Amino acid sequence: MNETTAGKPDRTLIFVIATVAALVVIALIVVFTRGQGEPLDESTPAGVVQRYTQAVIAGDDETARGYLSSHIVAECTTAVPGPFDGMRVTLASTTEHGESADVGVVVSYSGGGGLFGQSGYQYDETFRLVRDDGAWRITATPWEFAVCSETSL
Amino acid sequence: MSGTAPVAGRGAQPGAQGTVRRVIVFLLLYVLVDVAAVGVSGLLGRLLETRPEFLDGSGSLALSLAFALIGLPLALVLWWFVWRRLDGADRSSVAWGLYLAAILTTALVTFTVSLLGMFADLIAGTWSPDRLATGITWLLVWAAHRWMWSHRTKSPLHLTAVPMVLGAAYGLGVGVSGAVGALAVLFGAAIMPVHAQIGTPWWVIALQSLVWFVGGALVWWWHWARERVLRLRGGFADVALVLTGILAAGALTLFGIGTALYVGLRAAFDRSAPWDDLLDPLGPALAAAGIGAVVWVYHRRIARERSTATRGATRLVEAGLGLIGAASGLGVVINALLAALSAPLAGSDARALLLGGVAALVVGAPVWWLSWRPGREEDAGAAGRRIYLVAVFGVSAVVAVVALLTVGYRIFEIMLDTGAGGSLIERIRAPFGLLVATALVAAYHFAVWRRDRAALIAEAPRKTIDRVILIAGESSSPALEHAVAAATGATVTRWMRADLGQPAAETSPEAVATALAGVSAHRVVVITGPGGHIEVIPLAESAR
Numbered sequence: 143m144n145e146t147t148a149g150k151p152d153r154t155l156i157f158v159i160a161t162v163a164a165l166v167v168i169a170l171i172v173v174f175t176r177g178q179g180e181p182l183d184e185s186t187p188a189g190v191v192q193r194y195t196q197a198v199i200a201g202d203d204e205t206a207r208g209y210l211s212s213h214i215v216a217e218c219t220t221a222v223p224g225p226f227d228g229m230r231v232t233l234a235s236t237t238e239h240g241e242s243a244d245v246g247v248v249v250s251y252s253g254g255g256g257l258f259g260q261s262g263y264q265y266d267e268t269f270r271l272v273r274d275d276g277a278w279r280i281t282a283t284p285w286e287f288a289v290c291s292e293t294s295l
Numbered sequence: 296m297s298g299t300a301p302v303a304g305r306g307a308q309p310g311a312q313g314t315v316r317r318v319i320v321f322l323l324l325y326v327l328v329d330v331a332a333v334g335v336s337g338l339l340g341r342l343l344e345t346r347p348e349f350l351d352g353s354g355s356l357a358l359s360l361a362f363a364l365i366g367l368p369l370a371l372v373l374w375w376f377v378w379r380r381l382d383g384a385d386r387s388s389v390a391w392g393l394y395l396a397a398i399l400t401t402a403l404v405t406f407t408v409s410l411l412g413m414f415a416d417l418i419a420g421t422w423s424p425d426r427l428a429t430g431i432t433w434l435l436v437w438a439a440h441r442w443m444w445s446h447r448t449k450s451p452l453h454l455t456a457v458p459m460v461l462g463a464a465y466g467l468g469v470g471v472s473g474a475v476g477a478l479a480v481l482f483g484a485a486i487m488p489v490h491a492q493i494g495t496p497w498w499v500i501a502l503q504s505l506v507w508f509v510g511g512a513l514v515w516w517w518h519w520a521r522e523r524v525l526r527l528r529g530g531f532a533d534v535a536l537v538l539t540g541i542l543a544a545g546a547l548t549l550f551g552i553g554t555a556l557y558v559g560l561r562a563a564f565d566r567s568a569p570w571d572d573l574l575d576p577l578g579p580a581l582a583a584a585g586i587g588a589v590v591w592v593y594h595r596r597i598a599r600e601r602s603t604a605t606r607g608a609t610r611l612v613e614a615g616l617g618l619i620g621a622a623s624g625l626g627v628v629i630n631a632l633l634a635a636l637s638a639p640l641a642g643s644d645a646r647a648l649l650l651g652g653v654a655a656l657v658v659g660a661p662v663w664w665l666s667w668r669p670g671r672e673e674d675a676g677a678a679g680r681r682i683y684l685v686a687v688f689g690v691s692a693v694v695a696v697v698a699l700l701t702v703g704y705r706i707f708e709i710m711l712d713t714g715a716g717g718s719l720i721e722r723i724r725a726p727f728g729l730l731v732a733t734a735l736v737a738a739y740h741f742a743v744w745r746r747d748r749a750a751l752i753a754e755a756p757r758k759t760i761d762r763v764i765l766i767a768g769e770s771s772s773p774a775l776e777h778a779v780a781a782a783t784g785a786t787v788t789r790w791m792r793a794d795l796g797q798p799a800a801e802t803s804p805e806a807v808a809t810a811l812a813g814v815s816a817h818r819v820v821v822i823t824g825p826g827g828h829i830e831v832i833p834l835a836e837s838a839r
Contacts, residue, residue, distance in 0.1 A: 195641035
């Protein structure tokens with residue numbers, strides 16, 4: 143290992159290298175071994191938003207429309223959602239008001255690579271839902287998730 | 296081409312008055328030359344434009360006429376007035392050198408951008424007479440000022456190298472960006488699936504980039520080889536060499552290698568994206584890595600033949616680049632680790648993020664290690680190394696504080712329930728990663744700085760004198776001052792004797808240093824005189 147001119151090992155450098163190596167190894171193990179999270183209950187607003195966003199990102203607009211309110215589907219003007227490259231959606235909050243609900247999400251984008259790792263940014267968005275024939279259905283989505291332009295916030 | 300002492304001549308004015316006059320005159324000349332060139336190029340553009348439907352209205356013609364018919368005569372008259380006086384203080388003024396540097400650089404950038412843009416347009420089948428007119432006009436402006444710059448009796452005596460060094464750096468930048476653009480398109484056409492290639496044919500874009508490459512390379516060669524920027528040593532020339540040939544080229548190379556590695560890692564370990572998206576950055580990355588490496592290696596070889604300070608600066612700049620890459624990569628790795636701890640509702644998992652961080656770390660860390668060479672302390676006292684350590688520690692500490700503030704803001708935001716719900720980890724993962732990485736960087740560099748400082752203090756000779764008042768003859772006193780400062784570490788005040796007349800026999804600096812050996816006092820007066828006479832008088836404490 144490195145030694146200073148006095149012959150003592152550079153303990154600070156050894157500590158830094160050990161910390162970096164440990165963090166990289168732990169990150170590799172955690173990221174590559176951790177499976178997908180459990181799907182949320184479909185009867186909850188968050189569960190509906192989860193299935194809707196997964197379908198939109200997968201490009202399955204037909205399945206996504208199944209989670210929209212029936213009057214939106216009846217008047218649907220097709221919209222092109224996206225972009226989704228490097229996007230990640232996490233649940234922030236769920237607020238129910240009787241027959242309606244708001245689901246807050248955090249949308250994160252990362253991309254690039256190269257010398258500076260990846261650049262990224264995140265922001266908050268909200269999905270609005272109503273009870274439609276006993277099930278939660280979406281009436282408004284952030285613009286990047288809109289498969290029908292009528293839902294775009 | 297180095298600066299010489301100012302020459303007093305006719306027209307010399309006392310101090311500030313002359314300086315202010317020159318600054319105003321050259322500023323006015325710069326503005327008038329610009330105005331005249333814009334006016335003339337506007338008129339020439341109309342002359343070359345053969346398609347009436349593309350001609351602007353009479354408003355722009357009026358503007359061009361005003362600029363050309365008023366600006367050009369005024370510029371010529373003022374130039375003639377200035378040119379006639381350029382044999383005295385004006386020629387040796389900084390303002391003249393600054394004016395030529397500014398107008399030569401402006402003209403070079405304008406005529407090359409216009410002419411190369413016109414050729415690139417021609418390849419795409421578009422005729423741009425306005426660009427040709429601008430290019431021709433500014434080429435003439437450049438040629439006229441290039442003639443003044445090299446005039447035997449009126450060329451500037453200060454800042455002579457600046458326009459040539461800037462021209463070489465500009466040509467290098469244009470050439471490199473053109474070469475990267477051409478190769479990126481070529482590699483992209485070879486790598487990307489055929490169905491993903493839509494729009495303008497790749498060879499048109501490649502040829503357009505090639506025009507910029509050839510133009511930039513010509514500009515660079517003209518300045519670098521023909522104007523002998525290559526042979527300039529020290530000062531601005533070395534600073535430009537390190538900034539363009541080492542810093543910019545190194546960053547381009549590492550960026551390209553890092554991106555290519557990222558694409559490779561994703562192809563091997565994260566196939567969530569379609570091939571089109573995955574391979575899209577590979578062409579530009581390979582082009583940047585290849586061209587950047589050629590430029591970097593060439594300038595490293597040049598820098599090796601320069602001064603010790605330049606060689607040291609090269610090493611430190613490379614170490615800084617590697618450090619930025621490694622630290623950013625580590626921050627992203629921690630970011631990915633935290634992202635993996637919270638399951639997303641939808642979208643990508645943390646693999647792409649992690650692989651981006653690993654690629655940056657893998658590229659940056661070896662460059663830092665090979666450049667910095669941890670444990671190497673031969674140059675512990677070098678000014679460059681001290682500045683580097685303080686700068687890295689300072690910048691990383693500032694970034695760490697900003698990241699800490701962001702983390703704190705997010706924590707309080709959730710604690711105070713401001714409506715920003717969700718996982719705390721999700722909200723702080725990016726700044727927290729940056730915080731850990733910069734804290735490690737700051738800690739290491741602070742430790743190295745402290746160790747260097749302790750070693751310097753231990754090696755420094757014990758200071759027994761605080762201040763020396765050196766009274767000596769005019770010819771020998773600078774050398775004696777350095778000798779006294781080196782031998783004692785004291786602050787030296789030099790007073791010159793007026794009673795020695797003709798230069799007497801020089802007092803040897805070594806003899807003065809020997810005479811001061813063993814003397815211990817707050818203040819000491821040293822008097823040297825004819826015949827090697829040296830008198831050392833320690834002053835009593837009460838003399839303070």
